Amino acid sequence: MNFFFVLNGKTLKQLAIVVTTAFFAAWFLYVGNIVHLPAFSAKVGPKAIYKGEKDLALTFNIGWGDEKAEPILDILKKENVKSATFFLAGSWAERHPDLVARIVKEGYEIGILGYNYEDYTELEEQKIRQDIAKAQDAFNKLNVKDIKLIRAPTGHFDQKTLKVAERLGYTVVHWSLDSKDWTNPGIDVIIKNTDQAQKGDILLLHASDSAKQTAKALPQIIQGVNSKNLKFVSVSEMIANAETKTSEVK
Incomplete structure (x- = not known):
């Protein structure tokens, strides 16, 4: 038919x-x-790490201010979080040597957040190199050496940034989960933004004074991660002897 x-x-x-x-x-x-x-292409070239395959890396950016960092360190200690990575601006570290010393003493990892808060995608290679070198010198003077990780100050980076970082011996670290705490959207929103945390995530938080609600949200964020039986590790611990996801940026 x-x-x-x-x-x-x-x-x-x-x-x-x-x-x-x-x-x-x-x-x-x-x-x-x-x-x-x-x-997020997979072509050959310098790449930025943004996710691992297991555990969870808690990361904090600090660029300015002297009020929020210490309360966050107090909470980490109270909640028995022994591993975290702090990306510090060199200019902030120079002004707060006691806080830098405390971060190191309590066993947390330090990464570089540049020296000045500048968008690396808008700078020439030489300027990026100078900014990183200036930050490196600031940490050397504070006796914080052998730093291997770096994060672009504004979070924006390109292939040019990755090449400079690689030549200077640094690994660029981005994130896979953004709490958006820097927008001060409310404690409940910050917690909700982190509820989707999974193994291998690199979680972005801030300990600058502009992030006014992070400290209040942090205990519940930690409890939420613990409830999923995820272990807190530093970024270096996460990427050591493990598969990582990378992104290539042109």
Whole structure:
């Protein structure tokens, strides 16, 4: 038995509209994917680590202020969190040597957050190199040596940044989970943003004075991670002898 589909002129017109609409929708999705592909492609070249395969790395950025860092350190101690990574701006470290010394004494890892708070994607290679070197010198004077990790001050970086960091012996570390605490959206929102934490995540938090709600949210964030039987590790511990996910940025 044969089946025939009879299309009149009106039906053909409607079909043409549907096909055309579908074509342009597919095109826009394709173009959107092209725009984002370079950030997570797997081509050869320097890469930034943003995720591991097990445990969870708690990371804090500190660029300025002298009020929020100490309460956060107090909470970590109270909650018995023995491993975390603090990315510190060199200029902040120079102004707060006692806090830097406490971070080291309590066994937490230190990474570089540049020296000044500048967007590396807007700087020439020489300027990036000078900023990192200035931060390195600041930490050397504080007797904090052998730092291997670096994070772009504003979170923005490109292939140029990665090349400079690699030549200076640093690994660029991004994050896979952003608490968005720096926007001060409310304690409940910060906690909700971290509820999806999974093994291998690198969690971004802040201990600068601009992050006014982080300390209050931190105990529940820690309890949430503990409830998932995830172990807190430093970034270096996470990437040592383990598979990591990297991103290549052009």
